[in-house]
Amino acid sequence: MGKQPDFDAVVIGAGITGMYQLYKLREQGYSVKGIEAAPDVGGAWFWNRYPGCRVDSESHTYSYFWSPELLQKFNWTERFAGQPEVLSYLQTAADLMDVRKDYIFNQRVRHARWDDVNKFWVIQLEEGGSVPITARFLFSAMGPLSAPQMPNVPGVYTFEGPWYHTGRWPRDPNSNRGADLDFTGHRVAVIGTGASGVQVIQEMAKVAKDLYVFQRSPNWCNPLGNAPLSQEEMDEIKRNYKALNEFCDTTLSGFPHKWIDKHTLDVPAEEREATWEELYKGPGFRLWLGNYKDYLENPEANALVTDFVRRKIRERVKDPVTAEKLTPRDHGYGTRRVPMETKYYECYNQDNVHLIDLRETPIERIEPTGIRTSDGVLTEVDVIVYATGFYAIRGSLSRIEIYGKDGRSLNEVWREEGVSTYLGLMIDGFPNFFTLVGPQNGTVFCNIPRCSAVAIDWNTGLMQNVLDKGITTIEADPEAQDEWNRLCEELLAKGLIGKTNSWFTGVNKNVEGAQKREVLFYAGGIPEFKELCKEIQADNWRGFLFDGVPATKLNEPA
Numbered sequence: 001m002g003k004q005p006d007f008d009a010v011v012i013g014a015g016i017t018g019m020y021q022l023y024k025l026r027e028q029g030y031s032v033k034g035i036e037a038a039p040d041v042g043g044a045w046f047w048n049r050y051p052g053c054r055v056d057s058e059s060h061t062y063s064y065f066w067s068p069e070l071l072q073k074f075n076w077t078e079r080f081a082g083q084p085e086v087l088s089y090l091q092t093a094a095d096l097m098d099v100r101k102d103y104i105f106n107q108r109v110r111h112a113r114w115d116d117v118n119k120f121w122v123i124q125l126e127e128g129g130s131v132p133i134t135a136r137f138l139f140s141a142m143g144p145l146s147a148p149q150m151p152n153v154p155g156v157y158t159f160e161g162p163w164y165h166t167g168r169w170p171r172d173p174n175s176n177r178g179a180d181l182d183f184t185g186h187r188v189a190v191i192g193t194g195a196s197g198v199q200v201i202q203e204m205a206k207v208a209k210d211l212y213v214f215q216r217s218p219n220w221c222n223p224l225g226n227a228p229l230s231q232e233e234m235d236e237i238k239r240n241y242k243a244l245n246e247f248c249d250t251t252l253s254g255f256p257h258k259w260i261d262k263h264t265l266d267v268p269a270e271e272r273e274a275t276w277e278e279l280y281k282g283p284g285f286r287l288w289l290g291n292y293k294d295y296l297e298n299p300e301a302n303a304l305v306t307d308f309v310r311r312k313i314r315e316r317v318k319d320p321v322t323a324e325k326l327t328p329r330d331h332g333y334g335t336r337r338v339p340m341e342t343k344y345y346e347c348y349n350q351d352n353v354h355l356i357d358l359r360e361t362p363i364e365r366i367e368p369t370g371i372r373t374s375d376g377v378l379t380e381v382d383v384i385v386y387a388t389g390f391y392a393i394r395g396s397l398s399r400i401e402i403y404g405k406d407g408r409s410l411n412e413v414w415r416e417e418g419v420s421t422y423l424g425l426m427i428d429g430f431p432n433f434f435t436l437v438g439p440q441n442g443t444v445f446c447n448i449p450r451c452s453a454v455a456i457d458w459n460t461g462l463m464q465n466v467l468d469k470g471i472t473t474i475e476a477d478p479e480a481q482d483e484w485n486r487l488c489e490e491l492l493a494k495g496l497i498g499k500t501n502s503w504f505t506g507v508n509k510n511v512e513g514a515q516k517r518e519v520l521f522y523a524g525g526i527p528e529f530k531e532l533c534k535e536i537q538a539d540n541w542r543g544f545l546f547d548g549v550p551a552t553k554l555n556e557p558a
Contacts (some may be wrong), residue, residue, distance in 0.1 A: 002118035002378060003134075007033045010123055015043015016090065017436050017452040018141030020064065020122050023097040024460050025139075027082035028467060034103035035131060037552050041094040041103070042117055043143055045087045047171040049178030050385070052199035055082035057339040057447045058223065060237045061256050062086070065245045066453050070096055077328035079283055080226045080340075083148055084176035088489075111401035112138055114431060119472050121432065136472070137463075141436045142396035144444050149391045151191055152510040155366035163384040166196040185209045189371055189381040191363070193218060195339040197387030203349040204385070212379050214371065216358040216509075218326050220309050220333045224340040225282025230414070231544040252362050252525040254447035255291035255456075262291040276308045276483070288338045297495050306333040316345040325357045335500040390505075391511050394419060394439050394510045404430035419506070419518050420485045422476035422543055423533070425459070431473045434459065442529030449524050459534045469547045480543030491523040498523070 011022040014036035022501040026032045038046045055062050059076040067534040073096075074089055080090070094100055108126040115122050119136040124130070146165035150156055164170065169406050170179035171483035188208040190201050204211050229237075237244070238434045244256065251258050264272065272292075279287040287309075295301040310327055317323035326348065361373040391398065394414070408429055414420075421427050424441025425434055436452060436459075437443045443451035466474060498505060498517075506518035522529055536542045541551035 003120075005120040005134035005136050007031045007135045008132070009033075009137040009139060010035060010121065010133060011139040011141055012036075012109055013141035013143060013221040014038070014094075014099070014105075014148075015045070015141065015143050015146070016064075016449050016455070017143065018043065018139075019090070019094055019097060019099050020066075020453055021139055021141055021436060021456050021459070022099055022102055025455055025463065026099075026102065028460065028463060030463070030467075032102050032385070033098065033135070035107055035109055035123070035133075036103050037108045040091070040101065040283075041104050042090045044088045044145055044167075045082055045083055045090055046171075047146075047148075047169070048167055048196065049083055049176075050164070050166040050196060050200050050387075051169050051178065051183075051203035053166075053169075053178075053196070054078075054199065054226070054282065055081050055086055057193070058256055059085075059229070060234075061244065061248055061254070061447060062240075063089075063303060064093055064449055064453060065241070066457070067093070067096065068241075071241050073237055074239075075231070076229050078226060079229055080224055083178075087176040093219070096503045109400050111403065112433075113403040113407070114405060114433070116302040119431075130160060137432045137434070138168055139434045139436060140397060140438060144393045144396075144437055145390045145400055147396045149388055149508065149510050150386055151363070151388045152512075153363045153365060158368055159366050159370075159384055160368040161382050161384065163386065165386040165388070166192075166200055167390060183207050186382040187380065188212070188383045188385065189214060189379065190385045190387055191371075192216075192384065192387035192389060193339075194387065194389050196339070196389060198339040198341050198344050198432065200385055200387055201347060201353075202342060202344050205350055205353050208352060210381075211347075211483055212371075212381060213353065214356050214363065215325070215361075217330070218328045219336060219339050220306070220328055221339045221341045221344055222280060222284050222287050222309075224342050225284065227283075228270060228343060246445070248450060249530075250527060252289060252527075253445055254450035254526050255285055255289055257285050257288075259289075259293035262292055263294045264298065264304060267292065271303070273308070276305065280309075280312060282340075284340065285338065288334050291334070296497060299332075302334070302496055309333045313345060318349045322348050324356055325355055331500045331502070332496060335496045336502040338503065343444075385515060388510060392506075393444060394506065394518075397438060402430065402433065410481075415513065419520060420481055422481040422484050423536075424484075424522060425455070426474070426476040426481075426483045426544070428476045429479045431475045439486065439518075439520045440522055442522040442524070442526060442533075442547050445523065446526055448468065454526060454530055454548060455533075458530075458537070459524075461537055462544075466540060466546070469546070473545075473547055475545040475548075477543050477545050477550060484543070485519070487524075488519045490523050492519050492521075530534045 009025050009028040009032050011018050011034045022034045059081040069551045110124045110126045112123045120136045148165050184207045187210045188204050188490040189212045191214040250292050315324045364372045364374050372378045419439045421440045506520045544551045
């Protein structure tokens with residue numbers, strides 16, 4: 001018999017998904033250890049402390065619905081909570097689950113190797129000289145948006161003033177907030193106009209002497225519709241959590257928005273316009289995920305919605321030239337994740353806000369005093385904010401090395417053969433390795449706290465099967481993986497999202513080799529994903545190999 005590992009399971013990450021997965025494994029009786037790069041729990045909500053950072057899911061749906069105690073205990077104060085409050089919620093959840101005792105904080109994983117002799121993972125931390133941790137099972141819970149990405153331009157580190165990335169914002173050590181940085185009267189550059197860029201621009205526009213927005217790819221942004229939540233409203237929400245949970249379980253992505261059961265072109269133009277006017281106001285993703293059911297599949301329908309949102313930008317931005325620059329030309333409405341905003345477009349009506357269109361004059365380089373564009377102009381600034389987002393979905397996995405059977409590198413396999421998984425959960429050739437909210441999982445295009453819990457609850461059944469039968473290794477059956485890959489391709493090909501370059505489809509202009517579209521998520525929606533997983537479980541865990549034997553043959557007589 002080979003050596004025994006230090007732990008039954010190691011979970012990488014102490015965010016929404018990692019904490020719950022660790023808790024469930026521990027409750028099952030597995031010995032567990034978590035590894036987290038930050039000094040405390042919270043994941044993305046620990047790191048992203050930039051001005052204006054807030055959730056774009058309704059706060060009361062961005063919750064662990066598996067815990068009635070937590071649902072009743074926590075009071076949200078805004079319809080869409082700011083980062084400090086979301087982090088406070090996750091800290092409260094960590095207390096309830098008592099998970100901190102099981103985590104190593106302030107540590108990153110350098111690499112993990114599968115030991116085929118002893119049938120366990122050997123996990124090396126970045127800390128030089130540290131002793132590896134061994135575990136039978138390894139769970140990656142690093143999140144789809146956790147690998148910050150700097151812009152791919154020369155001279156980034158030559159700038160002599162302060163600069164910040166939204167995904168690694170300095171923090172106040174005594175609170176859940178960002179550091180107390182005063183931008184009043186400064187010349188500030190913000191590079192990027194995705195979700196974090198939109199949020200930070202809204203705040204910087206209030207205080208900067210001059211705000212220079214460097215925009216390469218404009219987005220279709222919608223009003224968030226935020227408002228305070230009174231205690232009376234919160235009490236009403238608490239009384240109705242069960243009904244809300246049941247409703248969200250029926251929606252595509254776990255948000256409280258459901259398709260209108262009509263085709264766009266079947267609705268009279270006047271009625272259509274009135275509906276869009278109402279949806280546009282919010283709150284939240286109403287226009288994006290509560291629209292007519294065919295608009296993300298039918299190009300003609302999508303063109304009509306796109307024209308509606310285009311007109312909204314023109315209404316809100318006084319200067320027609322600026323409005324045109326803020327209007328996307330390369331994708332239709334809803335085919336990328338829609339950034340939510342509060343008077344974002346109105347910022348460009350202010351004299352202190354200057355838009356620089358990088359489609360016309362790309363950044364040539366960052367210099368000690370500012371940013372030089374291809375037209376030779378040097379924009380001198382005091383501060384640079386990089387709102388260039390993340391290498392999404394697969395980025396966190398790409399930044400550590402995972403070596404499976406025969407020492408094969410996951411990065412190399414996916415680089416050479418493309419991303420391929422079984423259920424977005426396991427990968428052929430990488431035994432006992434689970435990717436949570438990773439590529440091709442049903443929980444990526446989703447309200448993460450709700451959807452990742454769905455996947456983890458199902459994993460719990462899978463891991464109970466492992467426990468009950470004394471199984472040492474679990475792997476993805478290569479045939480099942482191929483079949484899952486084909487299904488993900490087919491589903492994504494049906495809609496317009498799969499025909500659009502975005503982080504949903506793996507395209508990131510700042511990442512070398514990430515210019516080709518990939519199938520990175522299951523587009524069938526969470527209700528279908530849940531039913532499919534139930535069916536697989538009922539079929540004796542079809543598609544998995546237990547100790548090298550197909551699951552469906554485990555119970556056959558010898």
